[in-house]
Amino acid sequence: MAKKSDCWVGFDLGGTKMQATLFDGAFKPLATRRKKTKDFRGARNGLLGIIKTIEDVIAEAGIPRKRVRGIGLACPGVLNLDRGVLIQSPNLGWRNLPLVAKLEKHFGCPVVIGNDVDVGTYGEYRFGAARDARCVLGVFVGTGVGGACIYEGKIFRARTGSCMEIGHMHLQPKGDLCGCGRHGCLETVTSRLAISAEVAEAAVRGNAPHIWELAGADLTNIRSRTLRTAIERGDKAVLDIVTHAAKYLGVAVASLVNILGPDVVVLGGGLVEAFPDLYREQIRKAIREQSMKPLAAGVRVVSAKLGDDAGVLGAAALAAEAYHAQHR
Amino acid sequence: MAKKSDCWVGFDLGGTKMQATLFDGAFKPLATRRKKTKDFRGARNGLLGIIKTIEDVIAEAGIPRKRVRGIGLACPGVLNLDRGVLIQSPNLGWRNLPLVAKLEKHFGCPVVIGNDVDVGTYGEYRFGAARDARCVLGVFVGTGVGGACIYEGKIFRARTGSCMEIGHMHLQPKGDLCGCGRHGCLETVTSRLAISAEVAEAAVRGNAPHIWELAGADLTNIRSRTLRTAIERGDKAVLDIVTHAAKYLGVAVASLVNILGPDVVVLGGGLVEAFPDLYREQIRKAIREQSMKPLAAGVRVVSAKLGDDAGVLGAAALAAEAYHAQHR
Numbered sequence: 134m135a136k137k138s139d140c141w142v143g144f145d146l147g148g149t150k151m152q153a154t155l156f157d158g159a160f161k162p163l164a165t166r167r168k169k170t171k172d173f174r175g176a177r178n179g180l181l182g183i184i185k186t187i188e189d190v191i192a193e194a195g196i197p198r199k200r201v202r203g204i205g206l207a208c209p210g211v212l213n214l215d216r217g218v219l220i221q222s223p224n225l226g227w228r229n230l231p232l233v234a235k236l237e238k239h240f241g242c243p244v245v246i247g248n249d250v251d252v253g254t255y256g257e258y259r260f261g262a263a264r265d266a267r268c269v270l271g272v273f274v275g276t277g278v279g280g281a282c283i284y285e286g287k288i289f290r291a292r293t294g295s296c297m298e299i300g301h302m303h304l305q306p307k308g309d310l311c312g313c314g315r316h317g318c319l320e321t322v323t324s325r326l327a328i329s330a331e332v333a334e335a336a337v338r339g340n341a342p343h344i345w346e347l348a349g350a351d352l353t354n355i356r357s358r359t360l361r362t363a364i365e366r367g368d369k370a371v372l373d374i375v376t377h378a379a380k381y382l383g384v385a386v387a388s389l390v391n392i393l394g395p396d397v398v399v400l401g402g403g404l405v406e407a408f409p410d411l412y413r414e415q416i417r418k419a420i421r422e423q424s425m426k427p428l429a430a431g432v433r434v435v436s437a438k439l440g441d442d443a444g445v446l447g448a449a450a451l452a453a454e455a456y457h458a459q460h461r
Numbered sequence: 462m463a464k465k466s467d468c469w470v471g472f473d474l475g476g477t478k479m480q481a482t483l484f485d486g487a488f489k490p491l492a493t494r495r496k497k498t499k500d501f502r503g504a505r506n507g508l509l510g511i512i513k514t515i516e517d518v519i520a521e522a523g524i525p526r527k528r529v530r531g532i533g534l535a536c537p538g539v540l541n542l543d544r545g546v547l548i549q550s551p552n553l554g555w556r557n558l559p560l561v562a563k564l565e566k567h568f569g570c571p572v573v574i575g576n577d578v579d580v581g582t583y584g585e586y587r588f589g590a591a592r593d594a595r596c597v598l599g600v601f602v603g604t605g606v607g608g609a610c611i612y613e614g615k616i617f618r619a620r621t622g623s624c625m626e627i628g629h630m631h632l633q634p635k636g637d638l639c640g641c642g643r644h645g646c647l648e649t650v651t652s653r654l655a656i657s658a659e660v661a662e663a664a665v666r667g668n669a670p671h672i673w674e675l676a677g678a679d680l681t682n683i684r685s686r687t688l689r690t691a692i693e694r695g696d697k698a699v700l701d702i703v704t705h706a707a708k709y710l711g712v713a714v715a716s717l718v719n720i721l722g723p724d725v726v727v728l729g730g731g732l733v734e735a736f737p738d739l740y741r742e743q744i745r746k747a748i749r750e751q752s753m754k755p756l757a758a759g760v761r762v763v764s765a766k767l768g769d770d771a772g773v774l775g776a777a778a779l780a781a782e783a784y785h786a787q788h789r
Contacts, residue, residue: 267620268620280720289612291596291722291723293755296722297721301753302720303751304632384631391629392624392625392627394618394622394623428626
């Protein structure tokens with residue numbers, strides 16, 4: 134059995150920053166450290182960066198290392214969960230990093246890894262907006278569109294890795310080219326990148342003057358907040374584009390309700406954080422109108438509560454779960 | 462613990478016929494009885510029909526009733542699994558039938574019910590084409606399109622009922638009207654009914670002379686076997702229509718592979734039984750070309766093996782599972 138004095142490290146490996154948070158046995162945060170991910174080029178340096186950040190957070194909390202009973206990591210990209218290896222992460226440019234083996238050797242405690250969207254949704258299930266629901270569908274809209282499902286207390290996963298790649302549900306066989314190489318995936322319509330591209334087009338045409346003023350036509354300047362500001366200042370075309378994207382996301386979520394029959398749909402990610410009401414409303418409407426009645430009845434649609442902390446909280450909870458499963 | 466002398470009844474409640482099979486402790490069939498479902502109008506008569514069929518199969522096997530340790534039923538329509546009630550079954554015209562309570566009272570042993578596609582897929586998982594796979598996606602193409610998922614040994618289900626309504630995945634917002642009241646569900650393109658409608662149109666236009674000869678333009682005459690015969694006799698338009706429908710099913714299955722990451726996809730139902738090679742080939746091609754590589758790798762696509770017995774076998778196995786869970 135775990136004791137109150139036990140501590141857990143949750144680690145969130147993002148494309149922009151990495152964050153380590155040390156939690157006590159009741160998952161109260163004791164210390165947090167962040168570093169810029171891009172400061173660590175390549176998998177070998179990346180590993181050193183992760184180790185250093187965890188070392189720092191333990192030192193900052195001032196606890197003996199042996200009180201750390203487990204470490205959990207939320208990672209982007211393709212993972213082999215059984216072997217504990219980060220196979221490929223296009224955003225980081227890292228490949229074949231045996232995270233679990235390396236970190237277990239260094240820290241002398243059990244280490245688990247999980248897909249970032251899975252782990253964030255697990256965080257919301259354990260501590261946030263979807264607490265204790267029997268079946269949770271997590272939908273995260275940012276640069277891409279990510280999904281996760283927590284089913285009867287566990288992350289729904291594929292044999293060796295993660296699944297719930299809802300951003301690559303195939304909706305329009307003749308649609309736009311997707312990052313995965315196919316045409317018409319959900320991401321090509323509803324991701325922040327797709328929206329930014331459409332908005333930039335409108336700006337060039339003169340239909341989104343505030344976007345033009347705030348960001349020009351450079352997609353990398355058009356962030357979720359930029360969209361929000363432009364709408365607040367009166368860019369009606371931008372509101373139309375975001376609303377259309379949210380409706381389209383609703384088509385996919387309504388199908389997912391038919392497939393998975395979730396009790397709670399948690400919406401998160403940068404775009405949802407910028408437009409929480411718009412997204413909740415459009416997704417609720419889509420489920421009401423497009424899902425089958427017995428499955429639509431009683432689905433709660435909520436916004437994620439934990440923000441940036443979902444990853445570290447979910448990762449720490451996973452580490453504790455794995456520890457308890459071994460010491461039962 | 463269950464003993465070898467224990468027996469289980471599997472019951473399959475179909476729109477056309479009902480079938481009860483008595484199995485021994487090793488799931489060897491001891492006796493089978495069938496009746497026409499339409500001989501029992503309304504829920505009350507339906508219940509009597511089910512009871513009579515089960516009584517008959519026990520009598521035929523000549524075993525004492527107390528050796529029957531459990532009864533499992535595969536049912537169409539909307540079920541409340543927790544309360545054991547058949548809420549509504551449009552095909553049967555039955556409503557609010559408390560199957561579990563009534564049958565437990567009559568037979569004095571535990572009774573479980575399940576959705577017909579779920580139970581059939583569970584049968585294939587336990588005894589057929591998907592034995593012991595970690596994650597099985599069942600895809601059954603008949604009058605409609607049904608789906609099921611067996612995940613880590615259990616039927617994936619919604620809170621009170623069944624889910625995996627893959628026939629109502631929403632693919633074409635401006636597509637044909639579906640039986641569920643919306644437009645463009647998968648069923649409107651890939652079900653046998655949708656195919657029959659398209660084929661009848663071709664027959665009227667003079668493009669499917671063998672269909673015209675075999676069935677005229679009446680959809681109720683155009684069964685899966687009719688399609689097969691017309692193709693064998695040279696109706697190229699019919700082959701084109703079936704192939705197109707199988708390709709479209711492939712688009713949905715490729716998305717489902719991205720969502721669920723199954724190890725095995727089991728294809729079954731009347732249409733697949735009529736064209737097993739065509740369906741396996743088109744679905745494999747779609748997964749290869751349209752699913753994400755890490756999820757597509759290693760997915761086995763197989764035809765169902767148990768045919769009409771999948772339901773009774775799955776139902777009997779579910780009854781045994783429920784018994785064991787209670788007597789552990």
